[in-house]
């Protein structure tokens with residue numbers, strides 16, 4: 019056994035994050051670590067790599083007990099980690115990030131040339147040839163940063179590689195590249211711990227899996243002998259409530275907003291879009307196809323430079339997010355890590371903040387009202403926390419995302435844009451969020467949902483718009499909303515584009 | 519192009535334009551005499567600002583340096599007066615004291631997770647108090663070795679006298695540039711400024727780096743104190759009050775961002791020279807009150823803060839558009 023963990027226990031004030039957990043990792047295997055949001059997966063990783071001191075328990079690497087007291091010490095033992103919440107340092111160059119702490123030096127001075135060459139080498143095989151390793155990491159998109167983080171961890175891991183939700187911001191192709199790398203490392207005898215909420219990926223790449231629930235070890239098994247239903251049962255402790263199939267098709271709602279010739283140079287080609295009351299509009303397309311750009315333009319994050327928006331009462335001003343919020347718009351963006359929340363404030367305060375800003379500061383929301391609201395969302399979204407006063411930064415990654423959603427839902431906008439609302443959220447809460455979206459639209463809210471998961475898009479949407487190469491290429495309604503048609507819509511236009 | 523370099527270019531451009539204006543009005547200002555004086559008069563400020571640059575890049579602040587300079591002057595003067603020690607030995611003693619003092623502040627900042635502002639504010643009072651404990655008067659320094667240091671200069675073409683302390687300042691800037699931009703330690707300093715939590719998860723030794731950063735600043739403050747004592751020929755506990763703030767101003771004018779994570783030691787040199795230039799201009803003019811220095815510095819600071827804010831917004835836009 020490469021790595022054995024026995025009776026690992028870790029408590030935070032008010033929370034038992036891990037209780038007598040056991041875990042084994044063999045050399046040459048990919049081992050999935052699974053569980054709901056807040057189950058204790060990231061905490062296990064942090065205890066293993068010296069970020070948190072454990073209360074109790076034993077960790078052995080190659081049979082010898084280890085107790086790293088920092089990431090640095092863990093690295094020295096041959097354990098490389100991609101943590102869930104970090105994307106390296108945006109103010110350093112790509113090369114500095116990759117070689118940090120081990121930059122090649124000569125007489126005490128870092129050799130920039132050799133450092134860049136080394137960095138280039140580390141990135142080989144990840145399809146990042148266009149990246150200039152001398153440029154600041156922050157100037158690249160999140161997906162590139164994530165791959166750089168992975169490349170760094172891979173280079174640092176002599177024995178164990180830990181990936182905590184590495185694929186959350188990657189598209190299918192990038193994920194496949196990562197899996198290639200993972201399989202190569204497995205062949206070289208590394209032990210790899212893989213955390214993900216994408217069960218398809220778990221079945222695709224892992225050899226064994228371990229499930230945690232509420233900080234306890236539930237089961238360890240060969241991935242090949244596990245079926246999906248049982249796995250979900252282990253994770254949730256109960257079966258997944260039957261997810262309703264496609265939404266009942268209904269009479270189209272009344273027109274609420276109409277965008278004509280709306281667009282922005284270099285972002286998204288002009289499009290026409292009608293938003294109806296009580297409808298979910300799905301935006302399908304590949305990563306980088308213009309989905310997020312559409313949302314940014316609609317919300318005024320990058321204001322439109324052509325076209326017009328109007329509602330029943332006349333033109334609608336959308337030149338900034340502020341203006342959009344004043345118009346009753348809401349937007350839970352994709353990069354929630356940086357945009358959504360104030361980590362130091364409590365769940366209650368975070369939810370109240372947006373609401374208060376909207377109401378104006380002269381009319382404070384009474385505390386008991388804030389509390390009731392927070393508790394309602396904690397219950398609805400199943401936010402795992404000791405109470406509403408816990409700082410959001412102390413929640414697990416997935417639970418932080420739920421707070422962001424709660425914030426926007428609490429504002430009760432007339433038009434809500436959700437960019438990848440279920441990223442990093444476990445299967446149980448996933449279904450609950452879709453149900454909530456259905457409920458809100460029944461009450462009349464209009465929702466625009468962006469998602470890379472076609473199943474979820476199909477289940478939730480009344481109409482689906484396919485985006486490709488920054489253009490809205492087709493709109494599907496009713497029976498046309500099914501996987502084949504959507505994929506065809508993307509592919510057909512690809513072929514068309516190729517011959518044009 | 520990298521948006522972070524812009525403040526540096528802006529600093530250099532402003533300095534050149536300001537010099538041009540001065541030159542057009544007073545052609546004598548381009549002489550090597552003026553340039554040599556600019557270096558000599560601001561040597562102590564330049565040295566302490568190099569330390570401050572490193573501290574600010576790491577996301578910290580060191581308010582103690584002004585007091586440490588005063589303490590250094592008094593320490594040297596009193597020791598030379600009361601003991602038979604050679605100045606070089608006194609210098610070595612002093613530098614160990616100020617370095618240890620800085621290291622202790624760094625240790626507290628890391629160990630107790632206290633804001634650098636508070637810890638170094640306490641350090642500021644402590645160092646000033648310690649200076650008063652040694653003496654409350656201005657103590658003149660008379661030592662043949664000091665006379666030698668004060669008289670050592672290199673005559674530049676045109677008659678300017680490049681003094682030892684001016685050269686020392688330039689060497690310090692050079693050393694600071696290498697330390698900040700070309701060593702692993704320097705990268706760790708930038709990493710801390712980018713986010714100490716993240717830096718820790720990447721395997722940076724945050725504690726050690728923090729201690730070293732403030733130790734470095736303490737060392738530079740001590741060195742600056744030595745230079746100041748050579749420059750003034752005395753030690754006085756009330757000297758250099760507020761120098762820490764001037765140092766911070768030069769660092770910001772030099773293009774270093776006050777929130778940390780980005781900056782240039784070379785820019786700080788230009789910031790120091792810009793300040794010196796304003797003072798020289800006022801001296802040349804003869805009719806302007808010296809308060810104008812402060813007003814111009816205030817305006818420059820404001821300009822740079824606005825510039826940085828603008829760049830920040832620009833950077834975010836760019837990032838969003840590439841994302």
Ligand SMILES: Nc1ncnc2c1ncn2[C@@H]1O[C@H](COP(=O)(O)OP(=O)(O)OP(=O)(O)O)[C@@H](O)[C@H]1O
Pocket residue numbers: 030031033034035053054055056057058059060061062102402403411412413414415416417442
């Ligand atoms: N620094 C902390 N302070 C207090 N509580 C914490 C802290 N870190 C984690 N917790 C708590 O420990 C529990 C386990 O969190 P952990 O981050 O390990 O979950 P996770 O399984 O990684 O979930 P996710 O899938 O959402 O990432 C949660 O209840 C969380 O609130």
Ligand SMILES: [Mg+2]
Pocket residue numbers: 059060061102182414415416
């Ligand atoms: Mg986690």
